[in-house]
Amino acid sequence: MNRTPWRRPSEPLDHAELAELLPAPGDPVLSHGRLTRIEEHLMYEIQQAQARGTADERRRAPSGGSVPPPERPGRVGRRAALVAAAVAVAVLAGAAGAVRLAGQESGDLAGPPKGAVPASVVQVAQGTTEGLSSTVAQISGAAVREKLPEPRPGQFIYIKSQVSWLSTSENADTGRNETYVQKLHPRQVWLSPDGRKGWLIEPGNDTTTQEGLTLDDNPDNPARPSIGAPSYDYLKTLTTDPDQLLRKIYKETAGQGNGPDQQAFTTIGDLVMEQVMPAELASALYRAAAKIPGVVVVEDTTDAVGRHGIAIARTDETSGDRTEWIFDPKTFSYLGERTVRTRDAEGIKAGTVTGHTAITQRAVVDAVKEIPGAKDNA
Template identity: 60%
Template sequence: MIRNSWRWRDEPLDRAELARLLPPPGDPELSSDRLSGLEEHLMTEIRNLTPDAAPDAAPDVPPSGVYGKAHAPRPARGSARRPVLVGVGAALVLAAVAGIAGLNGGAGGPAAAGGAVAPPVPAAPPSGAVPAPVVQVARGSVEGLTGAVDDIAGAAARAELPEPLPGQFLYVRSQVSWMVSWEGVDGKNKSYVDKIHPREVWMSPDGAEGWLMEPYKKGIGRDGVTLDDPGSVEPSLNAPSYHYLRTLPTDPDVLLKKIYDETNGQGNGPDQQAFSTIGDLLREQVLPPELAAGLYRAAARIPGVVLVDDSADAAGRHGVAIARTDEADGARTEWIFDRETYTYLGERTVQTRDVEGVKAGTVRGHTAVTDRAVVDAIKQRPAAPAPVPAPGAGGESAPAAAPSAGT
């Protein structure tokens, strides 16, 4: 997992000078109550689970399961090829825990132990983070879902996707923003998100070679990082390659059963995990057209899936959405599609009820896919990508490549 480095100060401390000026600190150990609280918060961030809470609005998810048996929520297991996105929140929480322990210097802090008062815990959010946007949560409905999915699946099946050849790479460019949890000096969690920024991924069809460019993220760097497969991970639904995706069934019922079977015991219940697994495939893959159509039709068969009349991606583009609310934490994930072409635009996750300091209507994260294509080399971009009004969009054009195709 790639973790972002974090510094509490911009200027280096002269530790030798401080050691001469300050008395010895107390035993650097948090109180058991404080440590337990931080550990519980950390595990909550990692598992993305929360305690039961009364919903503020009527849920749009029936508590039933057709393909899998309902069971207690379990920790989610994400794709082995997506460590950067899913690890950001946990890495920042770990940094916060380490910083609090180091700065407070133990139970009651250094002052309680007779030492000097340590600097306070920073109340500011991580660099580059902004307050999370809040939107009106629209109620979803099954009315019109079947017709909308038919239109979306039909458009996906007709997509003109060039077959990648040996030595070529599948390219996806997105605008992304995800939630960052931050505990202020008052001990309360505050909701921030990354500024919307570009993310580019190149993957070989066999999944053996890949590259990620997301220069906004610390630890990645301006030139990006490798996504090369060390050979220890077999292709699967949680770590797919294009060649693997071509082997999947396209019949919606057969496909959905395979998803339930292979993700059994993962996530916050079988229905939510099936929906999340399909969403992971849509977010940052170039899918064979018939498989994309099958995935949309399969998703419509998952209990709790609804149609939302209006949603907006990270680029501000509005469309209709296929959505489902996670019963465990009240977060509703919305896949957004253009109203005219039914092309996949992006994804948005909205909190539907107050939980763990996150208010209802808070946008926990959103993406906007701005280009999908087949190119001839890593770091090569398609020629003349269509302009998208997304904050932070940019990048130079590379030599001409195969035309892009939507999912």
């Protein structure tokens, strides 16, 4: 057999030579349940690594210096859970040479999941600063009027939504990238007012099993709530002065994301999406967002379930993604969020919808995994 001319004598055999010497590999298959458990383990490891990193930063901080409080290691936010699941899929795809996933052929080891569809491409409507202040005033007023019951200790905030996110898979054999959109699927979250306990059910994207995933704090290493990982009790302590609130957000998110303005906008968007908060704070957050450079009004857009609305939006200068917070055009209540690519980049065309959500229910319930109205219907 021929050796590569430039290989040193001590170098091992290459893949082709090994294939000739060794018997054909087996064809192991991992069950769906096993894959889900691997994903959950990876999410846990990601959270623990983040917590360890923050602890190291605290130990290295000079006397009197301040380090931002860590995110709760035992609690997975909306984006964190989705990112962790994507990491799990990427890791499994990277091991495709050793493990073949159930139902997949050799040339389709890292293809899109069942039910995935091509990413939709829309016309990107022009945003404008004209009417921004009046629109935000309407939204802020609606937030004050839309008061939900304040959760008591022992109760849980319940948020139900429909979500869909764009993903890119790479074929392990050909190296070809493929962009697709997850099938629109429900997501349910329960959060205690103090942020110590919670539950997530989102099986549609294999983020969790049908039973769900705990969001409880690690009792051995509980973390303090922060602007990036808030609880209802924490939100009650925040100022409702828009200028002071925005300064706090800039300070606590310094160095994060794609620039201070974009990170401030992203942080406010995450706060209002999957949370119940004091009405006056929600109003102040919207007024604070209007003060961020680059924020515009988009007159017509749609959420994940097709509801039309008016949007407060901002384009990330680095990625080219425009995030739109969508509100009912008549009541100005919050509907959901949409993210659209505004320019061709990384193989994704301008106008591609890279994220779609719709909040369909917010409530306060007495127990984790309790569905609002279930007692009344029993």
